[in-house]
Amino acid sequence: MSKKNKIFVACEEANHVCDKTQYKDATLWEKIKLNIHLIYCSACRKYTKNNNKLTKAIKDVDCLDDDYKEKMKKELEKAMKDAI
């Protein structure tokens, strides 16, 4: 438990929390710890900055649903058999 309650965390943990934040998975306490860490750690500040940029960039990217892909695969396979 003592490990969990530390205010000053290692870079590793800070990065982990930063990753979680990108998916809104971090708890408030984790975010507080991250921000305290960011005050004195420039390497993690850089990582966080890039990470936020990446999240923003990827926001508009879309992909197909897995179900639809499976359906498409089956139909394509069927068409391939017919063709040969």
Place this chain on the structure above:
Amino acid sequence: MLKHEIDPNKWIDLHSDYLFNYTISRISDREIAQDLVQDTFFAGLKSMKNFKGEASERTWLVSILKRKIIDHYRKINSKKGKAEVRMTYSGDENEGDWLEERVANPFNKTAESTLENEELSSAIYNCLDKLPKKQSDVFKMKTISNYETEVICNELNITASNLWVIIHRARTAMAGCLEENWF
């Protein structure tokens, strides 16, 4: 009979997301975009013999998709033609201004942002392709499909901390790759 450069079995895994993004930036309707991607694969299958291997499989599929998208717009435009309604001309300048011509550009975003978006998504997909398969799978599921951590863990049979390590590596690699190619 299948040439080794072209393998329809892998098309969907390798290219469907890329093609879908390409389509969605031009046609904002998901359903239609999905159909067009599927049509592209079928058309590709049919004309596989014409694939000379000069361009990459993806480029070749995109060129088919482009035709499909153009055909789609032609089709909706010809439907519009049937219901031609003449607007009252507001002045000499606008002579010949038919309703058809007044219809807003079908791309509901500005040309610039569409272009930028499309370039960005292709940059992202190119970077994703460079990642190891597992990393890109997990990253896609988590970031683009927005699955819950638990769902991904169950599906891929990994632990949550495993997942976060993979995500961390993927994000670092992606940020580095995009840094070179985009930011």
